[in-house]
Amino acid sequence: MNQIPSVDLRDFLSDDHSKKMQFVEQLGSAFEEIGFVAISGHFLSDKLSEDLYTQIKAFFDLPQSIKSNYEIQGLAGQRGYTSYGKEKAQNAPVGDLKEFWHFGQYEEVAPEDYLYPANITVDELPAFNSVGKEVYQQLEKTALYMLRALALHLRLEETYFDQWVSQGNSILRPIHYPPLTKAPEKAVRAAAHTDINLITLLMGAHGRGLQVQNRQGDWIEAIASKDQLMVNVGDMLSRLSNNRLLSTVHQVVNPPEAGWSESRYSIPFFMHPKATMPLNCLDNCVDDQHPQLYEDISAGDFLNERLRELGLLK
Ligand SMILES: O=C(O)CCC(=O)C(=O)O
Ligand SMILES: [Fe+2]
Numbered sequence: 001m002n003q004i005p006s007v008d009l010r011d012f013l014s015d016d017h018s019k020k021m022q023f024v025e026q027l028g029s030a031f032e033e034i035g036f037v038a039i040s041g042h043f044l045s046d047k048l049s050e051d052l053y054t055q056i057k058a059f060f061d062l063p064q065s066i067k068s069n070y071e072i073q074g075l076a077g078q079r080g081y082t083s084y085g086k087e088k089a090q091n092a093p094v095g096d097l098k099e100f101w102h103f104g105q106y107e108e109v110a111p112e113d114y115l116y117p118a119n120i121t122v123d124e125l126p127a128f129n130s131v132g133k134e135v136y137q138q139l140e141k142t143a144l145y146m147l148r149a150l151a152l153h154l155r156l157e158e159t160y161f162d163q164w165v166s167q168g169n170s171i172l173r174p175i176h177y178p179p180l181t182k183a184p185e186k187a188v189r190a191a192a193h194t195d196i197n198l199i200t201l202l203m204g205a206h207g208r209g210l211q212v213q214n215r216q217g218d219w220i221e222a223i224a225s226k227d228q229l230m231v232n233v234g235d236m237l238s239r240l241s242n243n244r245l246l247s248t249v250h251q252v253v254n255p256p257e258a259g260w261s262e263s264r265y266s267i268p269f270f271m272h273p274k275a276t277m278p279l280n281c282l283d284n285c286v287d288d289q290h291p292q293l294y295e296d297i298s299a300g301d302f303l304n305e306r307l308r309e310l311g312l313l314k
Contacts, residue, residue: 001214004222004230005030009142010041012149027146028153031233035248036212038228042142042201044135046227049203052135055128056174056265059101062124067099070120076313078171079104080120084178088311089191095311096190097180097254103132103172115274116169136172139201139229139269143170146199146231147271154241155284164273165198169303171272177264180254189264190252195234196306197270204266205230213249222250234270236302239294242285275300 007030011023030037059067070081077087079102085095105116122128147161154160177189189209202210206226211219224230238247255262280296307313 001034002218002220004034004036004038004212004220006038006040006228008041009039009145012145013041021152024149024152027149031150031153031245033246034212034214035233035238035246036222036250037231038205038222038224039142039146039231040225040227042229043138044142044203044229045138048131048135048138051127051131052174052203052267053265055125055131056101056176056267058125059122059128059174060099060176060263060265066124070101070122072120075117076307078102079117085187086311089193090306090309092191092193094187097184097187098175098177098189100173100175103136105167105170106133106136107167115167132172132174135267136170136269139172139203140165140168140170140271142229143199143201143269143271146201150199150237150245154244154282156282161198161273164277164299165271168274169272169299170197171270172267173270174267175265177252177266179263180260184254188251188254192249192251194247194249195232195268195270196236196303197234197272198237198240199271200232200234201269201271202230202232202266203268204264207264209252209255209264210266211251211253219251235306236273236279236299239279239297239302240282240285242281242290242293244285244290272303273299275303 007023007026011019014020067081071083072080082100084099088095104119107114148158151158151160205222205224210222212222214220222230233245233247235247237245277299279299279302281292281294286292
């Protein structure tokens with residue numbers, strides 16, 4: 001396969017059962033074949049998307065001394081700001097050429113029942129906080145429907161994932177890749193990696209840069225149209241499905257020299273379940289032809305293992 005397939009989430013939401021099942025089939029085969037799909041008909045409006053871009057550009061434009069106030073020790077980069085070059089892809093020699101922010105789950109419970117660290121508020125930019133929350137919730141809703149479709153594809157109850165992802169540990173990560181001033185020796189904007197989580201919804205895959213490795217080992221460009229999000233399978237879902245759904249290696253390459261002066265902004269939403277979700281390979285993905293490939297593990301233990309490898313958790 002040398003192109004990322006496209007699907008329209010409105011088909012899944014339609015009252016027409018055959019359209020709904022056609023979406024399930026298209027999504028399932030895309031995720032079995034290449035692990036990526038571009039989706040339109042999601043819940044994020046153009047206006048909200050533009051608002052978030054405006055806010056994150058304003059944030060990354062703040063002086064470093066102010067941004068650094070939001071880099072909180074002891075949080076393993078789970079909330080707030082992570083400075084340039086800190087995150088390193090698994091097995092990469094040097095850090096990626098990026099800085100980023102994390103919005104996390106918004107919990108409507110008493111503080112003593114909080115599962116997660118609280119979100120960090122940027123005092124200088126009030127709308128940054130409210131727009132981030134709204135985008136988080138619209139992408140979370142979109143991701144929930146994608147997982148419902150995948151549940152049907154895997155012959156599970158349609159709402160199988162709901163209990164695990166409702167109030168889940170998902171993260172919205174606006175990323176800034178600053179302009180390049182000289183030829184980077186080893187580093188690329190984001191070194192080849194797979195995502196850790198269940199599925200990722202990516203805003204901002206509209207220009208060149210993101211590349212996906214197909215089964216033949218070739219790098220293909222993943223470019224979404226303006227109304228599309230790029231969605232891919234992460235390691236948690238490939239593990240759960242005993243590698244039936246592919247968590248595909250991808251990277252963000254540096255632009256040609258003519259494009260060095262431009263920043264890249266992209267915004268992935270990493271859908272994570274609650275830490276207690278078992279990632280044990282599903283019974284209906286294991287048989288004589290497909291022996292179980294992974295040990296049983298919980299989502300929380302798996303995440304911590306991977307954050308350590310990324311250099312974010314000590
Ligand atoms: O910047 C991008 O387009 C993709 C980033 C990415 O793959 C990631 O952060 O996991
Ligand atoms: Fe990624």
